[in-house]
Amino acid sequence: MGRKYLLGNEAIAHACLESGVDFVSGYPGTPSSEVIDVLRIQPDRSYYVEWSVNEKVALENALAAAWCGIRALCTMKHVGLNVAADPLMTSAYTGVTAGLVIMSADDPFAHSSQNEQDSRCYAHFARIPCLDPASIQEAHDMIPKAFSLSEEFGLPVLFRPTTRICHSKGDIEISEPVEGLRKGEFHKDPRQYVVIPAHTRLLHKKLNEKQPAIRKRLVELGYNRYTIQGKTAIIASGIGATYVQELLPDGVSFMKIGAYPIDEEWLGDFVKKHEKILVIEELAPEVEEAVRQAAGCVPVLGKKNGFAPFEGELSPQAVAAIMERAGFLKKNPLPLGDPLQNLPPRPPILCAGCLHRVAFYAIKKVFRDAVYPSDIGCYTLGLQLGVVDTTICMGASITVASGIFHAGDPRDIVCTIGDSTFLHTGIQGLLNAVYNGANITVVILDNRITAMTGHQPNPNSGMTACGAESPPVSLEAICRACGVIFVESVNPYEVTGMVTVLQEAKKRKGVKVIIAKQLCVISARRAGIKRGSYQVNPEICTGCGTCVRFGCPAIEFADERARINDLCSGCAVCAQLCPVGAISREGKK
Amino acid sequence: MRSALSRRGNLPGGKEMSESYDILIVGIGGQGTILASNILGEACLIEGRHVKGAETHGMAQRGGSVESHIRIDGLFGPLIPPGRADLLISFDLLEALRYSHYLKKGGKMVVNRHLVLPTSVFTQNLPAPTQDEIIEALKKHALCLLDADTIAEEAGSPLSQNVVMLGAASQSIPLEPESLLDAVKRLVPKKTLEINIKAFEMGRKFGGTCR
Numbered sequence: 001m002g003r004k005y006l007l008g009n010e011a012i013a014h015a016c017l018e019s020g021v022d023f024v025s026g027y028p029g030t031p032s033s034e035v036i037d038v039l040r041i042q043p044d045r046s047y048y049v050e051w052s053v054n055e056k057v058a059l060e061n062a063l064a065a066a067w068c069g070i071r072a073l074c075t076m077k078h079v080g081l082n083v084a085a086d087p088l089m090t091s092a093y094t095g096v097t098a099g100l101v102i103m104s105a106d107d108p109f110a111h112s113s114q115n116e117q118d119s120r121c122y123a124h125f126a127r128i129p130c131l132d133p134a135s136i137q138e139a140h141d142m143i144p145k146a147f148s149l150s151e152e153f154g155l156p157v158l159f160r161p162t163t164r165i166c167h168s169k170g171d172i173e174i175s176e177p178v179e180g181l182r183k184g185e186f187h188k189d190p191r192q193y194v195v196i197p198a199h200t201r202l203l204h205k206k207l208n209e210k211q212p213a214i215r216k217r218l219v220e221l222g223y224n225r226y227t228i229q230g231k232t233a234i235i236a237s238g239i240g241a242t243y244v245q246e247l248l249p250d251g252v253s254f255m256k257i258g259a260y261p262i263d264e265e266w267l268g269d270f271v272k273k274h275e276k277i278l279v280i281e282e283l284a285p286e287v288e289e290a291v292r293q294a295a296g297c298v299p300v301l302g303k304k305n306g307f308a309p310f311e312g313e314l315s316p317q318a319v320a321a322i323m324e325r326a327g328f329l330k331k332n333p334l335p336l337g338d339p340l341q342n343l344p345p346r347p348p349i350l351c352a353g354c355l356h357r358v359a360f361y362a363i364k365k366v367f368r369d370a371v372y373p374s375d376i377g378c379y380t381l382g383l384q385l386g387v388v389d390t391t392i393c394m395g396a397s398i399t400v401a402s403g404i405f406h407a408g409d410p411r412d413i414v415c416t417i418g419d420s421t422f423l424h425t426g427i428q429g430l431l432n433a434v435y436n437g438a439n440i441t442v443v444i445l446d447n448r449i450t451a452m453t454g455h456q457p458n459p460n461s462g463m464t465a466c467g468a469e470s471p472p473v474s475l476e477a478i479c480r481a482c483g484v485i486f487v488e489s490v491n492p493y494e495v496t497g498m499v500t501v502l503q504e505a506k507k508r509k510g511v512k513v514i515i516a517k518q519l520c521v522i523s524a525r526r527a528g529i530k531r532g533s534y535q536v537n538p539e540i541c542t543g544c545g546t547c548v549r550f551g552c553p554a555i556e557f558a559d560e561r562a563r564i565n566d567l568c569s570g571c572a573v574c575a576q577l578c579p580v581g582a583i584s585r586e587g588k589k
Numbered sequence: 590m591r592s593a594l595s596r597r598g599n600l601p602g603g604k605e606m607s608e609s610y611d612i613l614i615v616g617i618g619g620q621g622t623i624l625a626s627n628i629l630g631e632a633c634l635i636e637g638r639h640v641k642g643a644e645t646h647g648m649a650q651r652g653g654s655v656e657s658h659i660r661i662d663g664l665f666g667p668l669i670p671p672g673r674a675d676l677l678i679s680f681d682l683l684e685a686l687r688y689s690h691y692l693k694k695g696g697k698m699v700v701n702r703h704l705v706l707p708t709s710v711f712t713q714n715l716p717a718p719t720q721d722e723i724i725e726a727l728k729k730h731a732l733c734l735l736d737a738d739t740i741a742e743e744a745g746s747p748l749s750q751n752v753v754m755l756g757a758a759s760q761s762i763p764l765e766p767e768s769l770l771d772a773v774k775r776l777v778p779k780k781t782l783e784i785n786i787k788a789f790e791m792g793r794k795f796g797g798t799c800r
Contacts, residue, residue: 169640169667246666337691340689345654347709349708555708555711
């Protein structure tokens with residue numbers, strides 16, 4: 001079909017079309033989201049696509065499809081695989097009939113994540129094959145193989161790209177899409193699909209018996225390969241292998257690992273032909289541990305003896321430094337450069353007019369000395385406003401709040417959670433808090449969309465992944481069904497109203513839920529909603545700084561006066577905060 | 590695998606590396622750096638050349654500092670190491686300064702005169718350099734400073750400033766201006782086509798006046 005300049009995730013999505021994928025599910029998470037975002041907008045789509053409510057749900061759906069004999073893809077970010085770990089571990093026992101590819105995108109350096117965990121460890125743990133691309137082209141080319149490998153061994157295959165694959169671009173050779181089977185059918189076989197102890201013991205044995213053949217096959221497929229060029233060698237995986245190839249000196253052997261489990265015998269043959277081995281890989285020492293087992297008395301340099309870091313992302317300059325430290329380069333050709341110090345940082349910030357900022361403002365105004373557990377979403381940026389005290393994983397705001405309450409902290413506890421996160425894994429925490437008698441205030445920040453990952457719809461948005469209408473869920477009804485008595489919905493742009501409701505919640509005992517509803521400003525702009533913009537009258541402004549401290553990027557301060565720039569989205573909150581009434585809508589007095 | 594390479598160059602220290610023309614585009618999330626990088630990639634395809642790139646997605650896009658790496662004729666990784674960029678295109682003065690260590694000796698800079706101070710400067714009272722101080726500091730590089738906002742408005746829309754910047758930078762980029770303009774035509778929304786063609790040409794004309 002030719003060459004196209006594609007984002008890694010676009011290339012992966014296209015490869016799924018080339019593989020005749022029939023069923024797609026997933027939960028958005030950076031850096032994985034664009035795969036489904038591409039698949040869900042294809043015209044003449046004959047496969048099924050859904051954004052599921054969480055990764056466990058997504059994987060169970062995809063697993064069922066693969067049991068029915070149609071090819072299924074399930075996408076998530078690395079931490080999503082924790083949520084899906086329960087079905088993952090046992091899906092290796094039941095196996096699959098048609099190909100099931102689980103894409104779990106890792107995020108070394110935690111560009112947009114809460115940790116730097118390594119999905120390869122999960123594949124190892126579950127004993128399923130894992131493919132680990134070193135470039136976008138390889139990621140693209142691996143996908144059809146991943147499906148056929150899954151079918152050959154009757155196992156789910158874990159596909160593990162990283163941020164630098166998903167969010168890199170390149171000129172990629174692609175092929176024509178293929179039509180899949182489309183209709184599946186479930187063939188009953190309790191010994192495979194009902195994992196009672198008597199069945200599962202046999203299934204476990206069958207899983208283990210598959211392993212040697214998988215290892216051989218991965219070498220045959222060429223994902224694990226080497227060239228012998230000298231007495232010393234570098235073994236590398238993932239994007240690290242690409243950086244090593246750019247820097248590899250003459251006379252040094254090179255082994256690239258792109259698939260797991262690694263065949264120990266094959267690895268041992270290579271290692272024993274060398275006098276020194278350097279292992280370069282991101283995150284966990286997955287390759288290094290295999291090399292150390294195979295090495296015997298051949299010295300192995302890597303993470304475990306301090307030549308390479310366990311954490312962070314590799315880069316050409318980081319790989320050059322490791323190679324220099326290990327004696328593979330005499331002089332580092334890529335010095336780190338000299339970044340300028342003392343420049344004001346520019347971290348990401350809540351948008352001008354974002355509902356989260358004003359909700360946090362109101363919370364802080366009413367609950368001055370409180371504990372503020374929060375969750376995963378754009379609103380984690382509320383950290384900058386001093387209203388985010390904890391963030392651990394999806395859905396952990398309400399649970400942490402009730403834990404802090406039952407631990408005996410005497411302060412008010414006010415937690416915040418987005419609509420998508422609440423529907424992902426927040427509901428169980430709310431149910432638990434009510435059931436066990438916690439005394440907390442829960443603020444659901446409801447912007448009707450999964451914003452941070454790129455505005456994917458959720459059950460609260462009124463449409464499915466493919467744009468079909470679906471009745472928006474009632475968050476109020478869910479909260480009441482969990483047993484919450486005090487459930488109030490507010491428009492956070494009306495500051496006084498929101499403050500009043502929070503004050504009311506503060507007076508009451510038990511679990512109180514306040515749903516702050518307002519469209520995400522980006523969604524609102526895309527929908528063509530125009531609210532005009534606001535301006536500061538410099539003759540009235542006293543330079544008190546109240547509006548500046550609100551932290552909106554549309555408000556600047558110069559020459560002792562506030563000024564509103566063109567980022568203003570017209571939410572009118574600053575006009576309500578100004579103590580002297582200096583802010584008004586442009587064109588109005 | 591090294592024998593498969595056709596183009597190789599030299600790095601200081603005698604180390605060989607693949608020879609690519611490396612462009613770093615920087616700015617603030619939401620300014621349109623990704624479209625600029627897509628246009629460069631498309632122009633490479635038009636000329637049948639390899640290209641690699643890397644960019645910022647996700648949370649950092651919310652008004653944070655963003656970067657797009659583009660390596661024309663790049664065969665290996667997508668990231669440009671510090672000290673190796675041939676060209677830095679910056680949509681904001683402060684971001685130009687922040688990333689200036691990526692430029693190699695003799696590298697060029699095309700910078701929008703626009704300065705947006707980070708909100709933290711106002712909320713936390715952080716010290717920040719003035720417009721003049723930044724320009725003075727950037728002058729030690731081969732600097733092409735332009736008022737992309739004004740030119741874009743003249744072209745018909747302030748939203749075309751990314752194409753204005755590309756037009757100005759096209760004077761240094763080793764791609765035919767026709768390929769770049771073709772790529773612009775392929776990638777911008779149909780109804781803004783005329784404005785963006787004008788933006789590219791006005792930017793290119795200004796770029797021609799830079800040393």
